[in-house]
Amino acid sequence: EADIYQTPRYLVIGTGKKITLECSQTMGHDKMYWYQQDPGMELHLIHYSYGVNSTEKGDLSSESTVSRIRTEHFPLTLESARPSHTSQYLCASSEFTGNYEQYFGPGTRLTVT
Amino acid sequence: SQQGEEDPQALSIQEGENATMNCSYKTSINNLQWYRQNSGRGLVHLILIRSNEREKHSGRLRVTLDTSKKSSSLLITASRAADTASYFCATPLSGGAQKLVFGQGTRLTINP
Numbered sequence: 001e002a003d004i005y006q007t008p009r010y011l012v013i014g015t016g017k018k019i020t021l022e023c024s025q026t027m028g029h030d031k032m033y034w035y036q037q038d039p040g041m042e043l044h045l046i047h048y049s050y051g052v053n054s055t056e057k058g059d060l061s062s063e064s065t066v067s068r069i070r071t072e073h074f075p076l077t078l079e080s081a082r083p084s085h086t087s088q089y090l091c092a093s094s095e096f097t098g099n100y101e102q103y104f105g106p107g108t109r110l111t112v113t
Numbered sequence: 114s115q116q117g118e119e120d121p122q123a124l125s126i127q128e129g130e131n132a133t134m135n136c137s138y139k140t141s142i143n144n145l146q147w148y149r150q151n152s153g154r155g156l157v158h159l160i161l162i163r164s165n166e167r168e169k170h171s172g173r174l175r176v177t178l179d180t181s182k183k184s185s186s187l188l189i190t191a192s193r194a195a196d197t198a199s200y201f202c203a204t205p206l207s208g209g210a211q212k213l214v215f216g217q218g219t220r221l222t223i224n225p
Contacts, residue, residue, distance in 0.1 A: 006155075031211055042217045043156075043201070050211075058212075090155050099144050099163075100205045100213055104155030 003027050006091050006105035013081055014113055021076045021108045023091030029103070030096040032074040036060060037088045037107075049074055051096075081112045119202060119216040127224050132189045134219040136202030137182075143205065145178055145185050146213070150199045159187075159200075192223045 004025040013019055023032070030051040035043040035058075045058030049068040063085070064078050074093075078085055088109050092102040120135045138145070144163045148156040162169045162178045162185065169176045175188040189196055199220050203213040 004155075033212075040199070040218075040220065043215045045212060048212065088153075092155075094211065096211075099146070099161055100211050101146060101158050101161060102156075102203075102213060104148075104157070106155045107153070109153065 004091060004093055004103050004105040006089075006108050008108060009106060010109045010111075012111045012113060015080075015082055017081050019078050019081055019110070021089055021091075021110070023074045023076070023105055024072050025074075025093045025103070025105075026072060027093060027095075027103065028071065029093035030071065031094045032068065033092040033094075033102065034058070034064075034066060034074070034076050035090040035092065036062065037090055039088070043090065047076065081110075083112045086110060086112050119200075119219045121219060122217065123220040123222070125222040125224060126192060128192060128194055130192055132192050132196070132221055132223075134187045134200050134221070136185045136187070136216055138185075138202075138204050139183065140204075141180075145176075146203045147174075147176060147185075147187050148201045148203060148215075150201065150218070152198070156201065189221075192221075194223050194225050197221060197223045 007022045032049045034047040037043045044060035046062040047066040049055050055066050088107050090107045091105040094102045146161045147159045150156045160171045162176045173190045178185045199218040201218045202216045206212045
């Protein structure tokens, strides 16, 4: 079991609310990632980070933002949630060198009503 | 365009049978990885095969890699109900970004 945690696991929230999805890892990994995944579908990379104070947008455009102030923490924020943001959000981390093997958190299932 | 595509999209077999899933990719790679995802959960790394390897085993898992055809297969032998999950192949993108590109996944159902 990977030492990477996500909270909350489930979130149902109304349109227009600001939300922050938390992700933390205790493995000391430099690289962290956020993926968006609709049920039964592929993963889409929306953000990644090489390390502290480094953030990059992924392959799928997202209205969310991320920050990386501490190595272990990589939160994702939506300033104004919309129904189109309803999805599962997966956080992952990997070592800076190596085979790019990624360790995933359990995910946050977000529903925006 | 996707780096990895998987086939079949869904597979349903009886417990005890073998399950085979295939993955094709487009660009040269230095390794290919397989992950499992139980419903509503994150992905779990299963096995990695390097580009200079043709076959690798881990317990009931057998992975093959054919770089000339840009394809890989995952075989699960003597399947169990607990193997029911989605299985994804993933390949690293070239360049320094250290990103993985995941296929669409194969949804495997093991019937008791």
